[in-house]
Amino acid sequence: MTDVLHRPGIPSVDTDRLAIDTIGFLAADMVEAADSGHPGMPMGAAPMAWTLWSRHLRHDPAAPDWADRDRFVLSAGHGSALLYGLLHMFGYDLPVEELRNFRQLGSRTPGHPEYGETPGVECTTGPLGQGLAMAVGMALAERMTHARYPELTDHHTYAIVGDGCLMEGISHEAASLAGHLGLGRLVVLWDDNDITIDGGVGRSCSDDQLARFAAYGWHTASVADGTDVEAIDQALTRAKADPRPSFIAVRTVIGHGVPGVEGTSKAHGSPLGEELLARTKELAGWDHPPFSVPEPVRTVCAGLAEAGAQAHATWEARFDVFEGEHAEAAAEFRRTQGRVLPAGLGTALDGTVGDAARATRQSSQACLTAARAVLPELVGGSADLAGSTGTEYGAPVTRDDYSRSAIAFGIREFGMAAVLNGMSLHGGYRVFGSTFLVFADYLRPALRLSALMRQPVVYVFTHDSIAVGEDGPTHQPIGHIESLRVIPGLQVLRPSDDAETAVAWRLALERTDGPTALILSRQPVPQLRGAGFEVDGPVAVEIVATGSEVSLAASVAAALRTEGYGVRVVSPLDRGRYTPDASATTVSIEAGSTSGWAGLVDVAIGIDEFGASGPGGEVMAHHGFTTDAVLARVRRHLDRGT
Amino acid sequence: MTDVLHRPGIPSVDTDRLAIDTIGFLAADMVEAADSGHPGMPMGAAPMAWTLWSRHLRHDPAAPDWADRDRFVLSAGHGSALLYGLLHMFGYDLPVEELRNFRQLGSRTPGHPEYGETPGVECTTGPLGQGLAMAVGMALAERMTHARYPELTDHHTYAIVGDGCLMEGISHEAASLAGHLGLGRLVVLWDDNDITIDGGVGRSCSDDQLARFAAYGWHTASVADGTDVEAIDQALTRAKADPRPSFIAVRTVIGHGVPGVEGTSKAHGSPLGEELLARTKELAGWDHPPFSVPEPVRTVCAGLAEAGAQAHATWEARFDVFEGEHAEAAAEFRRTQGRVLPAGLGTALDGTVGDAARATRQSSQACLTAARAVLPELVGGSADLAGSTGTEYGAPVTRDDYSRSAIAFGIREFGMAAVLNGMSLHGGYRVFGSTFLVFADYLRPALRLSALMRQPVVYVFTHDSIAVGEDGPTHQPIGHIESLRVIPGLQVLRPSDDAETAVAWRLALERTDGPTALILSRQPVPQLRGAGFEVDGPVAVEIVATGSEVSLAASVAAALRTEGYGVRVVSPLDRGRYTPDASATTVSIEAGSTSGWAGLVDVAIGIDEFGASGPGGEVMAHHGFTTDAVLARVRRHLDRGT
Numbered sequence A, B: 001m002t003d004v005l006h007r008p009g010i011p012s013v014d015t016d017r018l019a020i021d022t023i024g025f026l027a028a029d030m031v032e033a034a035d036s037g038h039p040g041m042p043m044g045a046a047p048m049a050w051t052l053w054s055r056h057l058r059h060d061p062a063a064p065d066w067a068d069r070d071r072f073v074l075s076a077g078h079g080s081a082l083l084y085g086l087l088h089m090f091g092y093d094l095p096v097e098e099l100r101n102f103r104q105l106g107s108r109t110p111g112h113p114e115y116g117e118t119p120g121v122e123c124t125t126g127p128l129g130q131g132l133a134m135a136v137g138m139a140l141a142e143r144m145t146h147a148r149y150p151e152l153t154d155h156h157t158y159a160i161v162g163d164g165c166l167m168e169g170i171s172h173e174a175a176s177l178a179g180h181l182g183l184g185r186l187v188v189l190w191d192d193n194d195i196t197i198d199g200g201v202g203r204s205c206s207d208d209q210l211a212r213f214a215a216y217g218w219h220t221a222s223v224a225d226g227t228d229v230e231a232i233d234q235a236l237t238r239a240k241a242d243p244r245p246s247f248i249a250v251r252t253v254i255g256h257g258v259p260g261v262e263g264t265s266k267a268h269g270s271p272l273g274e275e276l277l278a279r280t281k282e283l284a285g286w287d288h289p290p291f292s293v294p295e296p297v298r299t300v301c302a303g304l305a306e307a308g309a310q311a312h313a314t315w316e317a318r319f320d321v322f323e324g325e326h327a328e329a330a331a332e333f334r335r336t337q338g339r340v341l342p343a344g345l346g347t348a349l350d351g352t353v354g355d356a357a358r359a360t361r362q363s364s365q366a367c368l369t370a371a372r373a374v375l376p377e378l379v380g381g382s383a384d385l386a387g388s389t390g391t392e393y394g395a396p397v398t399r400d401d402y403s404r405s406a407i408a409f410g411i412r413e414f415g416m417a418a419v420l421n422g423m424s425l426h427g428g429y430r431v432f433g434s435t436f437l438v439f440a441d442y443l444r445p446a447l448r449l450s451a452l453m454r455q456p457v458v459y460v461f462t463h464d465s466i467a468v469g470e471d472g473p474t475h476q477p478i479g480h481i482e483s484l485r486v487i488p489g490l491q492v493l494r495p496s497d498d499a500e501t502a503v504a505w506r507l508a509l510e511r512t513d514g515p516t517a518l519i520l521s522r523q524p525v526p527q528l529r530g531a532g533f534e535v536d537g538p539v540a541v542e543i544v545a546t547g548s549e550v551s552l553a554a555s556v557a558a559a560l561r562t563e564g565y566g567v568r569v570v571s572p573l574d575r576g577r578y579t580p581d582a583s584a585t586t587v588s589i590e591a592g593s594t595s596g597w598a599g600l601v602d603v604a605i606g607i608d609e610f611g612a613s614g615p616g617g618e619v620m621a622h623h624g625f626t627t628d629a630v631l632a633r634v635r636r637h638l639d640r641g642t
Helices: A002-009 A013-034 A040-055 A077-089 A096-100 A130-148 A163-167 A169-181 A209-215 A229-241 A274-283 A295-325 A327-337 A345-350 A360-374 A413-426 A437-452 A466-471 A480-485 A498-510 A549-562 A616-622 A627-641 B002-009 B013-034 B040-055 B077-089 B096-100 B130-148 B163-167 B169-180 B209-215 B229-241 B274-283 B295-325 B327-337 B345-350 B360-374 B413-426 B437-452 B466-471 B480-485 B498-510 B549-562 B616-622 B627-641
Strands: A071-074 A157-161 A186-192 A219-223 A246-251 A378-382 A406-408 A430-436 A458-462 A491-493 A516-519 A541-545 A567-570 A585-589 A603-605 B071-074 B157-161 B186-192 B219-223 B246-251 B378-382 B406-408 B430-436 B458-462 B491-493 B516-519 B541-545 B567-570 B585-589 B603-605
Touching (some): A013 A040, A013 A077, A013 A229, A013 A274, A013 A295, A040 A157, A040 A186, A040 A229, A071 A077, A077 A096, A077 A295, A130 A186, A130 A413, A130 A437, A163 A169, A163 A186, A169 A413, A209 A219, A209 A246, A209 B209, A295 A327, A345 A360, A360 A378, A360 A458, A360 A498, A378 A413, A413 A430, A437 A480, A458 A498, A466 A616, A480 A491, A480 B480, A498 A516, A541 A549, A541 A627, A603 A627, B013 B077, B013 B229, B013 B274, B040 B077, B040 B186, B040 B229, B040 B295, B077 B096, B077 B295, B130 B169, B186 B229, B209 B219, B219 B229, B295 B327, B345 B360, B360 B378, B360 B458, B378 B406, B413 B437, B430 B437, B437 B458, B437 B480, B437 B516, B480 B491, B541 B549, B541 B627, B549 B567, B549 B585, B549 B627, B585 B627
Parallel strands (some): A071 A157, A219 A246, A541 A567, A541 A585, A585 A603, B071 B157, B157 B186, B458 B516, B541 B567, B541 B585
16 A cells, blocks of 8 residues: 555656655755764655655655554764754754754754754664664554554654674564564664764674564565666565564675765764765766755655655545544544543542552552553563563463563563563554663663653563562662663662552653652562651651551651651652651661662661572571661660760 | 584483483472572473583583683573572582572571672573673673683683573664674574563564574574483584574473473463472472482582583693793783783873863773773773774774774674673673763763673773763663662762873772762863862862862862852862862752762752753753853852851
């Protein structure tokens, strides 16, 4: 259908050439004006990008949020000028002034593509490999949405990746998962220019990439001449017809057409310079002023944009028919696309609160099960720790059944988080992923992008302290909670019982503009529900604690009260919400790094060294997490004060 | 040579069977006694481990530090009981009491193998995939040492990896690098048991692993029956003869021999229980008490240990001959193995200090070049940012020339760090690796292991703040310095000029028991050398800053002094060394997260939100890093105080 739509309007050979030069020179002009950026990638990859955008990509520049558009991800994000040029040429809301302001403060054309800053940019890229993984997430979301709304969803996801993307480990995790799940609507173009920043790819890599992707179960193909529009077009057509995800190696020359520089790492990351750019344009027979889009190219792009608008209109008509026949399903589609929560979530979560002591990972499992019943768009899974982390969610999605809600991510934390980002960006879903807190390190680069892109991904991190015990220091987080708190825009919540866990899940799901990390215990905790936290009369000591240490705080408070002190216990859930009582002696207890607490309280009790292997209670005691040990610390401070 | 040595003493079929049962039941007994751990992996992998240790591994249990021993890495670290059993059986200093104390506080048998805790444990494993990458580092160090000391170095590196190791992205980075560098003395056995924690591997992975490793340039083989000692032995022999790194898939059954449980994920991570273990032993015809090593096995292991001691003695004799002929080289070998620095390092580093403003990444490049001249054991490289990070170090090691000192790690940060760990553990080298600070996130799990294993790896992190400018928020670290400071045992140094950078390198290299992160600027800084930091008379205001913000602190101090305040500037290099002046108003300036400073000073100036794309100076100004903006903040605080 896509092809039928576009075939009649395909440009002539001459217009192709002109359009490709337009992309390359727009990029070179941007980098030149900014005196900063990467001209080589856009100049080499312009033919494949043009072939894709002129012959295959189904999109409506006037409606960049159209749910059934094809997705395009520039995983090699340093080539941002390529993307900005295309968006400008096709009539997205990106006027030429924005291109002239490339890489300037306040522009819509930052150094790397930033989701939310530029219409048509589907995700933030630049940290290598993650674009590929987000494309996998988008392609998975597409198939899952197709299973739920076959009438409304049928699009492709395309990505352009560079050598750096393919060297990064996340490319393995993402490509392996895509092959396993048979994501046939994913088409990846490899800008095979054989150059990295430090020199030729051959300095550090000898992979047979086609064989590698074939080993993941992908369809593979190669285009020997990356300027051959016809060959690229045919490869794309075959890729779309193949039921497997597709990987197309396109042999290109970085900085194509720049005399003396093309094909070398010199073309990668610096402006060409006025003189060299002028000579390059001369050699190409390009006699337009900087930032030009020649009239024939303008016309062709307008025609393609119009065809995209038509496709969009056809889809809207189809949606109307669907709505007429399935009003409820259509409303649900709209609701989930709009990230609007249904009624009843709060009640469902409140229903999970019980009286028996249990680990907050178990409380969280109850919340997830309750939320699922009212929130069909809530999907997710674990990096092979569903049972341990309390994220059992039914049978997982397979290539034969995308209608399920659980995803078995495998032992691929980083891939999981990036795929979740892609799914969230695709729209229609609220997503979660789980692992042990100590392995938050493995997925941290993608979690940071969740925050930067303001995606409401929910991270479930369990086994949150040295209390994990026998598995030992490799599995015992120390600085991990603190290292999450320093990521801007990440909501970090550490609940202490069923009630707080239910609140934490509600806060995580009510949030639509940023990620949340839930920090949960392996070991059981009592159901305190704030009982005895407040005290009548003046407060001499305020003990603030989170998670599993709140019960320890309560126990210390009880002991201090017998000594006549007025003691308040505070469980802030999110440390950012805690304001110390300036008139009291303040004490924090958290089984993790103290560095972020030291500025808030008088006595910060935590652990700033690695833990040890032993039964959890013994390890906690060994590191001073007992009522007596904490009491001694607090008394020492109080005695000093008198 | 190894083979000739061991062949005469190979055990009989009956003894093999007995030894394999011994390994399996020792592991099961340990897990049972601890009521915690992973019995399934050891029971399934015992035959391959026994075959390797009885027919191929060249080691001297009485001398676990022998430089030319073969290395054995249990990458599937949750199977620690397998390794402890072997070490005990072969006579390492690990008596049966330690096996009985498996996973107990203070034992030498922690839940996962911990380097430094147990003789014979070559590295800390458990965080999946990293063991494989450390084995690659050990194998690379072996080849590099062989190139330098062919008479003294000729050993193999073996690793057992699980499905989890192979799903992790780091397996891609490490295997790709090993293939590229042609590390033929590396042999990896894959415990192909088809089971992960959550169920069958088929839930989440369909990779053709042999094809994948072949795509990296590895020799591959498979053993269909993982209990077939003869077949495993032959595969190992062929692997050692092949010039490529080798990957051998060994089909096993997790929890082999346990009725009703073998071959399922139930065998993975829980004790079998007394009754089931008893039935398993009965079915195997095993009638020894718990923790037994039957006499025939004891005898065979003693013989193998004796053969290893002989091999070691032969090597020592060879070393004596070498020392007689090459006294200087032998002394150098001893010195580097002992991590002893040569004279002249301090002088060499001091010689890099100049007067011209430059980026501390450039100061660091000068230090590296100077250090290299006196420290031949200093080797390392970059994750494809050698030029940008100031870590140019000559032509890199190739499969045809291992005598070089530079390593082109490719765009593989995590792999780089884990390989550096492996090289450091191997011995004979001081190692460094570089990338942008923002990509410290990509390698964080391995950096944490550097700290846990107390390896003196030097991490060079440049482009250390929003001052990187145009590349935008994806490339601008915010919480990164703080997130490194919360890793126990990691020395974090942020120098402000040439002189401090030279000190930082000296501190990094003088440290032998832990890693260091050098945090360096992209932009030029003036050569302050502490000029004007101190003030005569009483100190009213103390401004503490690090790195590129020290010159800003000096400028603010100068302005405040004109207003009559006594102002001291402190550049602590390592924040841990800073003690605030209790009688002064204290102000910190660091272009990063403020959370760790807030506990130390009255006014913490930093940045707790994401940056923006624009020229570096403008971005800094936008976020308040100008003399005027800082002055205004300080004045506001001082005014409030009066």
